[in-house]
Amino acid sequence: MADRALLIGELAAALGLNPKTIRYYEAVGLLPEPRRTAAGYRLYGPADLDRLRFIGKAKAIGLSLEEIGDILRLRRGGQAPCEHVLALVGRKLEAVDRQLRTLTEFRQELVALRRQAARTMSAGTADACVCGIIEQHEPQRGAAPLPVARHKRSTQQRRFAPG
Amino acid sequence: MADRALLIGELAAALGLNPKTIRYYEAVGLLPEPRRTAAGYRLYGPADLDRLRFIGKAKAIGLSLEEIGDILRLRRGGQAPCEHVLALVGRKLEAVDRQLRTLTEFRQELVALRRQAARTMSAGTADACVCGIIEQHEPQRGAAPLPVARHKRSTQQRRFAPG
DNA sequence: CTAAACGTTCCGCTCGGCTGGAATGGCAAG
């Protein structure tokens, strides 16, 4: 029967999250306070799954948790959403559209680059590599960092000895 | 003739950066150690301007400083640049494709959200704007550039009292 | 000569977004 209610660990596992992350989202207001068992264990349902998935997407396009919160409150806020939040969504839409365009262009350039690189490498002159691609991209603020392959390693070695 | 060499403050000003940021970039290896005056002041030339502009663009398309560093080192690193960069580009390409899909989905959701919001508003309760975040909206000084309102304020209200 | 306005290093802080750990409690199986 208890097919519906998940403990925090199960919910986390279902989405590949750390349970801590879920509590954190609750603490900063991205998730409503959940039901609890008699013992105080958090209980989650499908709505929470949805919500977390939404959050995931929003994060993936570079919204901050705060902005995501604004949007979520709009989504769930039964009353009239205030102008402000509506404006936020509007701006986000624009931003997303800009980013879609930029990303599409960028993709083209990556593909071209890869093709060219392959040729260059087999041709011997491995020189004018990557940098053309990036060089013609205007800095477009508000277009978000792609949260890509954040591989963890790499002890940044700042605090080096100067020469 | 001394048109070419800039002090750190001038360089920073020319690019709208904080001098500290430039030193920081140097510290983490994005900029080479610059020439110095007898007194130890850093001296920069057009190459540094270029490099910083490059960094700016790369950031704008979502690369981390670390990744930018990789590319930069390979660019200047003499021979056989590409294998490594090629891998980087490959990963970026995948990332961009994922990103494009996510963005497209997300756009749909935003549109839906806005439509729903519009309906709610015209449905009568258009009066009570209960959303609470209005009051912390600062009267925009100066025409902000495009950036999508990263508003900083937001009194951290975590550490709330539980129900 | 002095004061302002730079520069230098180093140290520490912020801020967002987690993540770990300690101390404690719940519950089911052996």
Place this chain on the structure above:
DNA sequence: CTTGCCATTCCAGCCGAGCGGAACGTTTAG
């Protein structure tokens, strides 16, 4: 009953990308 894993809270720290300030040196204008 004990073992073991889950949960709870709270406090603490890390990472990335910087910024602010102290303490000190340099350059230049009046």
